[in-house]
Amino acid sequence: MRNRWNIKVEVLGILLAILWLLPFYLMFVNSFKSKKEIFLDTTSPPEAWSFDNYITAFQELDFLRTLFNSLLITVVSVVLIVLFSAMAAYALSRAKSKMSTFLFFLFVSAMLIPFQSVMIPLVTVFGQFDMLNRGGLIFMYIGFGASLSIFLYHGALNNVPKSLDEAAKIDGANRWQVFWHIIFPILKPITVTVAILNIIWIWNDYLLPSLVINTTGSETIPLKMFFFFGEYTKQWHLALAGLTLAIIPVIIFYFFAQRSIIKGVSDGAIK
Amino acid sequence: MRTRELSYWLFLAPVLLALGLVVVVPMVLGLFYSFTAWNGIQTGEFVGFQNYINLFTDERFLDSLWFTTKFSVVSVILINFIGLSLALIVTSKIKTSSLLRTTFFMPNLIGGLILGFIWQFIFLKVFASVGEAVGMESLQAWLSTTETGFWGLVILMSWQMAGYIMVIYIAYLEGLPNELIEAAEIDGASTIQRFRYIIFPLVAPAFTVSMFLTLSNTFKLYDQNLSLTAGGPYNSTEMVAMEIFKTAFVQNAFAYAQAKAIIFFLIVAVIALVQVYINKRREVEM
Numbered sequence: 391m392r393n394r395w396n397i398k399v400e401v402l403g404i405l406l407a408i409l410w411l412l413p414f415y416l417m418f419v420n421s422f423k424s425k426k427e428i429f430l431d432t433t434s435p436p437e438a439w440s441f442d443n444y445i446t447a448f449q450e451l452d453f454l455r456t457l458f459n460s461l462l463i464t465v466v467s468v469v470l471i472v473l474f475s476a477m478a479a480y481a482l483s484r485a486k487s488k489m490s491t492f493l494f495f496l497f498v499s500a501m502l503i504p505f506q507s508v509m510i511p512l513v514t515v516f517g518q519f520d521m522l523n524r525g526g527l528i529f530m531y532i533g534f535g536a537s538l539s540i541f542l543y544h545g546a547l548n549n550v551p552k553s554l555d556e557a558a559k560i561d562g563a564n565r566w567q568v569f570w571h572i573i574f575p576i577l578k579p580i581t582v583t584v585a586i587l588n589i590i591w592i593w594n595d596y597l598l599p600s601l602v603i604n605t606t607g608s609e610t611i612p613l614k615m616f617f618f619f620g621e622y623t624k625q626w627h628l629a630l631a632g633l634t635l636a637i638i639p640v641i642i643f644y645f646f647a648q649r650s651i652i653k654g655v656s657d658g659a660i661k
Numbered sequence: 662m663r664t665r666e667l668s669y670w671l672f673l674a675p676v677l678l679a680l681g682l683v684v685v686v687p688m689v690l691g692l693f694y695s696f697t698a699w700n701g702i703q704t705g706e707f708v709g710f711q712n713y714i715n716l717f718t719d720e721r722f723l724d725s726l727w728f729t730t731k732f733s734v735v736s737v738i739l740i741n742f743i744g745l746s747l748a749l750i751v752t753s754k755i756k757t758s759s760l761l762r763t764t765f766f767m768p769n770l771i772g773g774l775i776l777g778f779i780w781q782f783i784f785l786k787v788f789a790s791v792g793e794a795v796g797m798e799s800l801q802a803w804l805s806t807t808e809t810g811f812w813g814l815v816i817l818m819s820w821q822m823a824g825y826i827m828v829i830y831i832a833y834l835e836g837l838p839n840e841l842i843e844a845a846e847i848d849g850a851s852t853i854q855r856f857r858y859i860i861f862p863l864v865a866p867a868f869t870v871s872m873f874l875t876l877s878n879t880f881k882l883y884d885q886n887l888s889l890t891a892g893g894p895y896n897s898t899e900m901v902a903m904e905i906f907k908t909a910f911v912q913n914a915f916a917y918a919q920a921k922a923i924i925f926f927l928i929v930a931v932i933a934l935v936q937v938y939i940n941k942r943r944e945v946e947m
Contacts, residue, residue, distance in 0.1 A: 395852070396754050396755055397754050399755055400755040403750040403755060403757060403761045404761070406747070407760070407764040410764050410765055410768075411767075413779050416782070416783060416787055417782065420782070420786075428786065431790065432786050432787045432790045432791075433787065444919045474676045474679070475676060477676075478673050478675075478677075480672060481669050481672035481673050482673070483874055484662040485663050485664050487813075489664045490664065493673065496680075497676075497680065500680060500684050502926075502929065502933050502934075503684060503688060503926060504881050504926060505881075506901075506902050506905045506925055507922040507925055507926035507929075508683075508684055508687035508689065508922075509905075509906075510691065510694075510909050510918055510919050510922065511686075511687035511688075511690040511691045511694060511919070514915075515686065515690065519876075523778070529682075529683070529776060530681040532683075533679035533681075533682065533683025533684055534676070536676040536680055538678065543903060557665065563883060565662065565668040565672075567941055576772075590769075590770060594772030594773070594884075596770070596774045597884065597886075597906075598774060598883050608666075615774065615775060616774060616779070616888075619888075626786060629778065629782070630782060634779060634796055636775055637771055640771055643770070644767065644770050650768060650771070651766075652762065652763075652828055655769070655825065656831070656832045659825075660832055660870060661827060
């Protein structure tokens with residue numbers, strides 16, 4: 391009885407999983423077809439696995455450069471968010487005072503503000519100071535990413551005993567040494583969560599880069615994809631090859647880090 | 662560490678600077694500009710509440726607000742229903758459990774913009790060709806009407822977010838005490854009874870978290886809206902975030918767009934505060 395029920399559940403699960411993958415299958419098989427072949431048939435595998443579409447998409451997307459831009463912006467932003475947020479959360483959790491409570495409250499309430507509510511003044515102010523470039527973008531990511539990251543670090547730090555700090559201090563370590571050599575390594579599990587949440591968000595972000603980056607050659611993948619798609623909107627064979635290219639780095643990342651990714655996302659949502 | 666120490670402020674300096682310049686200053690400026698005739702360059706004259714008065718008779722804005730609300734309500738229900746079902750499937754005693762989790766969660770890692778483009782292909786091309794093959798008129802011309810645009814967005818978001826919500830439900834389901842469920846099983850409770858009287862009450866907190874997470878995500882939706890329908894046909898599937906964007910950067914009505922952005926903020930903040938209130942009340946009860 392028990393067993394038969396489980397088999398039914400398993401079959402249902404597998405059928406749903408196939409349904410879930412169907413969009414990716416359709417994107418993939420059609421990305422190898424010619425324009426005419428897509429017109430005739432969208433569901434079967436291509437007659438021949440030709441890479442012509444990929445060669446065009448690769449060149450048009452300036453793929454290596456675009457990939458590099460995305461990597462550069464994501465890595466630098468995430469490293470700085472992790473470091474600065476951990477530092478700030480450490481200060482706020484160790485100095486219990488009205489000031490700390492107020493600042494923590496400030497960071498948490500900043501999470502309530504949707505991007506669209508600050509978008510217009512943000513762009514005009516940064517524009518006046520000539521900061522609409524990759525450096526400005528990374529700075530903005532720190533501002534938008536700090537709140538949630540500080541919140542997560544703050545929660546984790548409450549479980550790190552203060553006696554640890556004091557012991558190190560007696561041994562002659564200064565504040566920075568205590569933080570860097572003792573506290574930060576202990577925070578590693580939450581650092582993984584913070585890093586993953588910020589990587590997913592920054593890597594996929596479209597709106598902010600679209601407002602900040604306006605020079606050819608510094609576009610990130612979503613930004614370049616938007617222009618590319620606009621140009622090839624009636625040529626699905628090229629557009630689909632481009633979309634597949636854009637997804638490949640994410641799939642590789644997911645393949646190697648899926649356990650941490652799912653755990654990180656779940657922790658980030660529940661805490 | 663003490664607040665008076667220099668090191669306290671040095672540890673906080675980078676994030677305070679970034680948050681201040683990126684969030685606090687624009688928010689304060691934005692609030693101020695929403696009461697003026699600001700055009701992006703010059704502040705212009707002070708107009709009091711005029712921008713806010715105007716937006717209550719702005720049909721395009723009100724339509725987008727109504728469309729967003731409808732979309733959010735339908736999506737929240739569907740995403741949570743599908744997400745919970747998926748979670749129940751993958752937490753039962755099956756062999757493919759972790760493979761299924763990986764699959765259902767996958768769309769969340771890919772940006773909304775790219776997912777929207779993929780689904781645009783499916784709705785426009787695949788639906789049409791399948792519809793032709795099986796003779797279903799209703800699969801033709803998707804995304805060309807308000808209704809198909811609406812359901813297109815709902816399908817896209819349900820497919821994308823159900824796996825995310827699944828992960829949250831899994832966390833609560835796996836935290837359930839096994840003895841309790843087994844005890845009920847021995848006492849002869851059916852699968853449905855076990856779900857109704859034991860699992861459901863214990864995962865209730867997951868509902869609050871998931872509901873509000875989906876609500877705030879769907880209400881603020883922009884990327885998927887842009888790539889799937891771009892607001893068309895005739896702006897009828899335009900959601901609030903996109904409407905604000907177009908008011909600012911297409912019509913160049915900066916101050917007016919900012920007033921809309923403030924209203925948008927108030928709505929999102931109220932949703933979030935209601936959640937905080939409900940969570941606090943539950944903690945007190947427990």
